[in-house]
Every structure is written in C-alpha cells, then in structure tokens.
Amino acid sequence: MKRTTLGRIVALPAAAALTLGLAACGAANESNEGGETGENGGSGSGVSGTISGAGASSQEAAMQAWTASFYENNPDATVNYDPIGSGGGREQFVNGASDFGGTDAYLDEEELAKAQNRCGQLVEIPTYVSPIAIIFKLDGVDELNLKPATIAKIFNQQITSWDDQAIAADNPGVELPSTPITPVNRSDESGTTENFVDYLKAAAPQDWPHEVSGDWPVPGGEAAQGTSGVVQAVGAGNGTIGYADASQANDLSTVKVGVGGEFVAYSPEAAAKVLDVSERAEGRGEYSFAYDLARDTTESGTYPIVLVSYSIACSTYEDANKAELVKALFAHIVSEEGQQASAEAAGSAPISDNLRSQVQPAIDAISAG
Incomplete structure (x- = not known):
C-alpha cells in the first residue's frame, strides 16, 4: 500500500x-x-x-x-x-x-x-x-457484521437496501428491514475520510474504484461537517450509516468488520494490533x-480501520x-x-x-x- x-x-x-x-x-x-x-x-x-x-x-x-x-x-x-x-x-x-x-x-x-x-x-x-468506527442507526437492529466488500458496496451506493442479500449473508438469523440505506460522509476534507477510503481501497479493491483522498469521492449521499456532524446525522436518521472517530460514536451501534474468517469489533487492543x-x-x-498499514490483514483479532x-x-x-x-x-x-x-x-x-x-x-x- x-x-x-x-x-x-x-x-x-x-x-x-x-x-x-x-x-x-x-x-x-x-x-x-x-x-x-x-x-x-x-x-x-x-x-x-x-x-x-x-x-x-x-x-x-x-x-x-x-x-x-x-x-x-x-x-x-x-x-x-x-x-x-x-x-x-x-x-x-x-x-x-x-x-x-x-x-x-x-x-x-x-x-x-x-x-x-x-x-x-x-x-x-x-x-x-x-480506531475509526462504522456507525449505523437501523430500527430493530443493534448489531451488524459486514465484510469489506459489503461495506465498500454500501458506501459506493451499489447496495441500497438493508435487506440486500449481501448484508443478509453476513448476518444470518438477523431480521433485516427493507429500509433504504442512507450513507453519511464528511463534507469537509478529512484525515478520517482518507483513512477510511484507504481501508476500502486496500480491503475491497474490486468494489471500491475510487482513488484515496481526504475528500469523499462518491456524490449523492448525505454529507455532514466534521465528526460531530456525521454522528449527529446518523443518529437523527433511520437506515443511516457513516464513519467516525470511535471515541465520538456515543451510543450509536457499530459494525463488526470482516477480517479473515471472523468479524472484529473495534477496541483499543484490536486497533493497536494493526x-x-x-x-x-x-x-x-x-x-x-x-x-504501510495492513488494511487487508487476515490476522485474528485485528481491527484495520484506524488513523x-x-x-x-x-x-x-x-x-x-x-x-x-x-x-x-x-x-x-x-x-x-x-x-x-x-x-x-x-x-x-x-x-x-x-x-x-x-x-x-x-x-x-x-x-x-
């Protein structure tokens, strides 16, 4: 990388x-x-x-x-x-x-x-x-597992409904609503954005065709100023998903990220392990x-979305x-x-x-x- x-x-x-x-x-x-x-x-x-x-x-x-x-x-x-x-x-x-x-x-x-x-x-x-957390708000769903390719397709607006078969495959047994997905990204140039995009490019290159940059590359989603703006926008909606510094995720639900054959929640230990x-x-x-961060690592217990x-x-x-x-x-x-x-x-x-x-x-x- x-x-x-x-x-x-x-x-x-x-x-x-x-x-x-x-x-x-x-x-x-x-x-x-x-x-x-x-x-x-x-x-x-x-x-x-x-x-x-x-x-x-x-x-x-x-x-x-x-x-x-x-x-x-x-x-x-x-x-x-x-x-x-x-x-x-x-x-x-x-x-x-x-x-x-x-x-x-x-x-x-x-x-x-x-x-x-x-x-x-x-x-x-x-x-x-x-650690950078993937935060979401979806009525009736408190926990989600998502593989890198699924995350990339969601933020690239290729997956647009929460009951999509790719999300269902990552979450067997979870009742997923047909609620539309609303991705929320930073409107300002951001190191958080660049690190998140860098992860998508490395971990799911076939599903994320965009260059790495601090400016969000996908038009059409909901944009918010700063980390606090993204957190507020996700929390105020239903079917919303975004990315933010984990320390500011507050009470929002967070995604467990696919790493190798498991799904890893963010934690200080898992983030430092990268x-x-x-x-x-x-x-x-x-x-x-x-x-050069191993964003595409398969090492057990490692959380690769970090700044x-x-x-x-x-x-x-x-x-x-x-x-x-x-x-x-x-x-x-x-x-x-x-x-x-x-x-x-x-x-x-x-x-x-x-x-x-x-x-x-x-x-x-x-x-x-």
Missing part, C-alpha cells in the same frame, strides 16, 4: 499556539537505574526549558494529556503545540521552524530529504492510534517507524537542552503512563509493549550534535 497524505498540505493561518506548559517549582524526578530517560520523562532532577511543536489537530487532546502528566515530573518544562494540521506541521518541522511535529501521515520522500538535511536521521514514531501486523516502510533510516498519527523529531539538535527536552517528552509519550493518559483523554488505542520496545532506542538516540 502506498503512503497517503492525511491532513492539510498547506499550513493554515494559525492562531496563538496552544501553550501546554506551566512553569512551577516542584520536587525533582527520582533517578532511574542507569540514569537514562525515565518513563515519565526526564532523568535525575528532571528537565527544564521550552520546546515548541506543531502539526496534526488529531493529536491536540492527546498532547494536552501527555504534557499534563509530563509536567508532574518536569515542572520547570514548557511544551507548546500548535494544532495547525498535519501538512503545516511537517512543513514547519522540515524547515526548522519547530522542535518537533505531529502528523497523520509519515513524511514523503521530499520531506524526508529536507528533514535529514536539517537534523541527521529523522525520528518518526507512531504515538497516536485512533501496527504489529504491518510492515515498516523501507529506506527511511534506522529511527523511522513509518508503517495512525506520528510524532517526529531530530536525532541530533544543535541545542543540547532542546535535545534533552524532546527526548524526555517523547519517552513519556510512548510510556505506559503517557499512552494511558491519551487513551483516557482522547479515546486513542495505546501502542503495544512490543512496539514500545522497538521505538525506545530511536528516542534514546536523540542527542546534541
């Missing part, structure tokens, strides 16, 4: 950056064995100073949670994060205008070359995994953990203090505590222990040149 660009490509005019830091006096962080950067960020007496990042708005709530818990052990640190969008975040980072970045897509070849020219090897790690069954993109350097957002940094900084701050922050973000904080605040799926052990050496390599 080719890399797709999620989020806006041009930096948006930004309001004042989201300042997530509070300078305060506090107790020093306890030293950990060996003096390496600890799980909560910082080693020895903790880190201090200011760093600034910019990028994906999907990470905004998570970043607030990460920094709040980071400050508990590093009260003299300040982290600024401007959620201007993925494209703007990548642009600022490769041009040296920020110390770190957040992006819903890994850097393309041109961006990667600029980043390597700026700071040696690029540190690129998946830190935010958000990274463990995916391949790293080649030729990007030792510290890049960019993944994966990356944190990016330099392996080498001119300023030693900035290097230590970024290193400490990233160590905290991938820690169990950091991942749990974002799960509670933003509904994300914590990365696995296996992935954490793989990316930690990349974080440990961050240093001053």
Whole structure:
C-alpha cells in the first residue's frame, strides 16, 4: 500500500499556539537505574526549558494529556503545540521552524530529504492510534457484521437496501428491514475520510474504484461537517450509516468488520494490533517507524480501520537542552503512563509493549550534535 497524505498540505493561518506548559517549582524526578530517560520523562532532577511543536489537530487532546502528566515530573518544562494540521506541521518541522511535529501521515520522500538535511536521521514514531468506527442507526437492529466488500458496496451506493442479500449473508438469523440505506460522509476534507477510503481501497479493491483522498469521492449521499456532524446525522436518521472517530460514536451501534474468517469489533487492543501486523516502510533510516498499514490483514483479532498519527523529531539538535527536552517528552509519550493518559483523554488505542520496545532506542538516540 502506498503512503497517503492525511491532513492539510498547506499550513493554515494559525492562531496563538496552544501553550501546554506551566512553569512551577516542584520536587525533582527520582533517578532511574542507569540514569537514562525515565518513563515519565526526564532523568535525575528532571528537565527544564521550552520546546515548541506543531502539526496534526488529531493529536491536540492527546498532547494536552501527555504534557499534563509530563509536567508532574518536569515542572520547570514548557511544551507548546500548535494544532495547525498535519501538512503545516511537517512543513514547519522540515524547515526548522519547530522542535518537533505531529502528523497523520509519515513524511514523503521530499520531506524526508529536507528533514535529514536539517537534523541527521529523522525520528518518526507512531504515538497516536485512533480506531475509526462504522456507525449505523437501523430500527430493530443493534448489531451488524459486514465484510469489506459489503461495506465498500454500501458506501459506493451499489447496495441500497438493508435487506440486500449481501448484508443478509453476513448476518444470518438477523431480521433485516427493507429500509433504504442512507450513507453519511464528511463534507469537509478529512484525515478520517482518507483513512477510511484507504481501508476500502486496500480491503475491497474490486468494489471500491475510487482513488484515496481526504475528500469523499462518491456524490449523492448525505454529507455532514466534521465528526460531530456525521454522528449527529446518523443518529437523527433511520437506515443511516457513516464513519467516525470511535471515541465520538456515543451510543450509536457499530459494525463488526470482516477480517479473515471472523468479524472484529473495534477496541483499543484490536486497533493497536494493526501496527504489529504491518510492515515498516523501507529506506527511511534506522529511527523511522513509518508503517504501510495492513488494511487487508487476515490476522485474528485485528481491527484495520484506524488513523495512525506520528510524532517526529531530530536525532541530533544543535541545542543540547532542546535535545534533552524532546527526548524526555517523547519517552513519556510512548510510556505506559503517557499512552494511558491519551487513551483516557482522547479515546486513542495505546501502542503495544512490543512496539514500545522497538521505538525506545530511536528516542534514546536523540542527542546534541
């Protein structure tokens, strides 16, 4: 699967950056064995100073949670994060205008070359995994199983009634009404749309002829602004179906997705597992953990409809203090505590222990040149 660009490509005019830091006096962080950067960020007496990042708005709530818990052990640190969008975040980072970045897509070849020219090897790690739920409202039906081809045909408006034989075949024993299907999609350009379309293209290529894009490609359905708009539209109808960040699905019914010979409901564990069954993109350097997601996986218990957002940094900084701050922050973000904080605040799926052990050496390599 080719890399797709999620989020806006041009930096948006930004309001004042989201300042997530509070300078305060506090107790020093306890030293950990060996003096390496600890799980909560910082080693020895903790880190201090200011760093600034910019990028994906999907990470905004998570970043607030990460920094709040980071400050508990590093009260003299300040982290600024401007959620201007993925494209703007990548642009600022490769041009040296920020110390770190957040992006819903890994850097393309041109961006990667600029980043390597700026700071040696690029540190690129998946830190935010958000399952995308297929939500529906159908009177009398609370649970549905749908195979990838069936999902693609529904959203491509090839299946138009809920009692269609393809849906019935996925749901034996369920009494399906003849209610017309109303697909609901995002009206705005969206990383959620692009990830959902990327799944359809990979998992059901014969039934989804459209190119991958953040703009919805099928005319004629019902469109709504933002995740909240899609959720509201689906919930207000009957026979409606849409896609949304799972953390905002509320009380709506959700589809179990066909994976191999089973149907898998979204869950943090199932969503995070997709990274463990995916391949790293080649030729990007030792510290890049960019993944070509296995959307078409048949691995049991894996939920493949996810948005994966990356944190990016330099392996080498001119300023030693900035290097230590970024290193400490990233160590905290991938820690169990950091991942749990974002799960509670933003509904994300914590990365696995296996992935954490793989990316930690990349974080440990961050240093001053």
